[in-house]
Amino acid sequence: MWVAHYDWMHVNITLVGGSDGLVMVDSHGSAAQARIVADDVRRLGAGPLTALVNTHEHWDHHFGNATMVEQFGEMPVHATEWARDHVEESAQRTFEDFEQRVDDPRREEVLATTLHLPDRTFSSAVQLDLGDRAVELIHPGRGHTAGDLVVRVPDADVIVGGDLVEESDPPFIGDDSWPLEWPGTLDLVVGLMTDDTIVVPGHGKVVDKDFVQDQRIELGIIAETIRDLASRGVPESQALDVGEWPWERERLVSAVRLGYAHLPRGQKRLPMA
Structure with a gap:
């Protein structure tokens, strides 16, 4: 297995090798950046690229899909059903955002992106056969989005966490996140680990089980604080x-708004006068 860390957005791209080829997890945020990634794969010389996995529908994890297919040929692109069904909607929001960023040096390369949608989907879990290695794709629940997946490589004791885990900054709770469910989702991810598991976050340095547990505690505090405040009116x-x-x-504006919206009516009191 190999992990390449790219300075733009601190994105990680992971390669999982087997006797039948390489699987790439995520493909970066533009065609131009994906060509750099493709060159890095060639220099590695570890085998042909035979499949892509997109950890969720956000642009910085799949805008390189089309370039990888152009560079290496047709291959399956795996994602959860939710992610596949929401890629185009999510990408449109990104394009509209970058249209307004007239001073952003990345504007033109992002707007030049051609979408290549996932074509192999699953709802709960699926196993990829790399010949001498099994790779598991698991949807542990809703968190960063409703369609997150993690990649588990049991024989290497590695988990690729997508944006359910971030090291470069606290996990991003956006307008399509599920802050009340995210802690429980991470509990399931932690349950897939041993004490020695290596965890590749979507952004930032490689981490361990303790780091994920600490991040889960922080997300849990956020969720429980929202529940407590709402229950007190x-x-x-x-x-x-x-x-x-x-x-x-300022990082928690969406978390509070979504948390209040997602709470069942019975867990909210009328606002205090």
Whole structure:
């Protein structure tokens, strides 16, 4: 197995090798960057690229798909059913965003992207056969998105976590995240680990089980704080000011909004006067 860390967005691209070829996990955020990744694969000389895996539908993890197919030939592209069904919608939001970024040096290369959608999907788990190695794709639940997957390579004791785990910054809780469910999803991921498991995050340095458990605790504090505030009748508009949070408040705007929206009616009280 090999992990390449790229400075733009601190993205990680992982290769899993077997006797039948290489599987690439994620493909970066533009055709131009993906060509650099493709050159790195060739220089590695570890075998042909035979499949792609997209950990979720966000652009920085799949905008290189078309380039990989152009460079290495047709190959299956794996993702969860949810991710596949929401790639185009998510990409459109990205294109609209970059249209407005007239001073962004990456604007033109992102807008020049050609989408290549996943064509092999699953809902819960699937196993890829690399000849002498089995690779497991697992959807552990909703968290960063509703369609996250992790890649488990049992014989190497490695898990590729996508953006369920991030090292370069706290995990990004965006408008399509599930902050109340994310801690439980990470519990399932941790359950796939041994004490020696190596974990590749979507962004940042390679980490271990302890790091993932610590991140799960922080996400759990966020979820429980939202539940506590809502149960005490603190209105959403005041939650960021009233709560004691493990991260900077500006990172938690979407978390609070979505957390309040996702709570069952029975777990909310009428706002305090």
